[in-house]
Amino acid sequence: MKLIVLLPLLGFLLNGLLGNRLGKRFVTVVGCGLPIAAFAVALKYFFDLRAAGGAPIVEVAYTWFAVGRESLEIAFYFDRLTAVMALIVTGVGSLIHVYSIGYMKEDKSYARYFAYLNLFLFFMLMLVLGRSLLVLFVGWEGVGLASYLLIGFWFEDPAKAAAGKKAFITNRIGDAGFLLGMFVLYTALGTLDMDRINAAFMATPAPAVSASLVGILLFIGACGKSAQIPLHVWLPDAMAGPTPVSALIHAATMVTAGVYLVARLSGVYLHAPEASAAIAAVGLATAFFAATVAVVQTDIKKVLAYSTISQLGFMFLALGVGAYGAAIFHLYTHAFFKACLFLGAGSVIHAMSGEQDIRKMGGLAKKIPITFWTFAVATAAIAGIPPLSGFFSKDEIVWFALASSRGGSALLFAVAAPTALLTSFYMFRLLWLTFLGKPRMSPDVEHHVHESPGSMTSVLVILAVLSAVGGFFSIPHALEAQLPLPALAEGMDRFHYAVVGASIAIALAGLAGAAWFFGAGAARAERVRLAWPVANRVLSGKYYVDEAYEALIHRPLLWISERVFLGFGDRRLFDGTLHALAALGRGAAVVLGRVQTGSLQLYALLVLAGIVGALAWSLRNV
């Protein structure tokens, strides 16, 4: 199993150290070949797992360090959940690597790009394969690093470099919670192996530590990585990176690490109803608010970014009501359709010579048909049109939000259903404004619109097919043995078909709404916009969260640093003390310096007086 992890690392080293010298062909073969090889190895382990009837495969790679009798080892753990994650990461990852060949063809830092991408895969696989929380944490930090490097890939632009920094720093806040959670767990249980932690919480007597405390602390970490309120602000800015990076890291894989963490430690969360309730609340709030913001965004990638935040919110909602399998199911379908959407957006941007504003698009469907059809399939999938994959996974989440015996309630359903409607609405709005209607770009740009090369469109087609049929492979069923779905609350059975019907109706209503608003020009949408100026401004301003953080955290911190730490602490206290000491020395030197008159005779006289004095004293006393 080491091989799965080490292959991308090898790619990173080869491309990072030799890539620039050995040319593009070498970089392409290494950069794409090794992830595909890793996928093949992961597939082999998947079949081994099936053959073994689902018994986890454990492999100790290396003993990291030993402290007293305890030793921490780098061990890999392959069970059903790992299998799903590893296959998504290597599979979708490989596809996006292939897509990048065409997308990054002209870039002068081609080798560096593939090196970073391989580095990301290495850390992401450490994250999903690690048995111990510590190994997971190494991967967790590593993907953060790779994300930082790739968001700021075009670091000549200060705004992009700043976006990378913002992502990194926001994640640090979450990581503080993660670390504290790990400390608490280790102090209480003496182990960080996640299967042992789950077993310890499942056993009686329960461990002497509050599961909710651990749950909340680890969830803070998950909030940072998976962009949940209040740490969601970095993800929209992260769109500064190259589009395939947004697809891989900021949609399909890395941001789902938080979901994976909670699902992996389901043993803890099953015993932490308070933490679970908090997760459900935060997830649902994030899903709803991000969806409302997505409705008014005009940058094609920003719409998708808010959509990602919103879908992650849905996943956390599922985790919060105990439907871990449903969350992983949505994670899996989301990886396909969101990767397809982002890569489609990349293809659009490629065709539009770098334009990202959907107000300046329109009518692209005929010019770039493959991109259009794949984008349309993925849009329908995320909107939840049956029988595409998103329908199954989202329906499952909405159903458990209502019916789960572990915290499902009508209130959660009452918010989740409109959020699903918004999802469908903003996605079809995006489809309409980008591909349908009349072209709104300048004739110059219109003239240059062209379909992307085969290496890009073939990936789009594969992902579109997966988005369409992925839902028929029922992940919750496959994970049932490991992550059982929660029991239904009493008397909820009879509502099941009503909820399925409502889901379909909601998806179609979103489609109809978008068609009505944006089908005949944008005049109707414009009227709504003018009728509700305040709402529009608040949504366009993304609820002013960034501005609030700026005013509440950034400015006071700056003030404290400037006035208290720099002005008083550094300048007054430290510098002042040292300056006072120096002045004391200088003053003493002035006084003592007077003794050095420079008159040799005086010195001789003093020496004489001294000798005489010493002799006189010794005559009398000795």
Added chain:
Amino acid sequence: MDSLQLLGWSAVVLFALGLLGVIIRRNVLVMLMCMELMLNAVNLSLVVFAQRGDPAAASVLVFLVFVVAAAEIAIAIPIVLLLVRHKRSLDLGSYSDLRG
């Protein structure tokens, strides 16, 4: 007063003269000469005291002091010459550059 005592006293006088010269004269060369005077006064006293004790060892010691004195003056004179060439003055007052 026997001759030994006389010689002892003259050593004291010579030493005092040398010391006085070092303290009050400002000419560098003269001061150097006065220092030599003090050295030789001490030498003389050494000889005088040697007459009362073990003569052989003391005589050897006196010659050793002569050798050291010769070596010392061989170094001191060039130093003084360099100083003088530097400042074009024999006055000690002009050498107080390191005054505090």
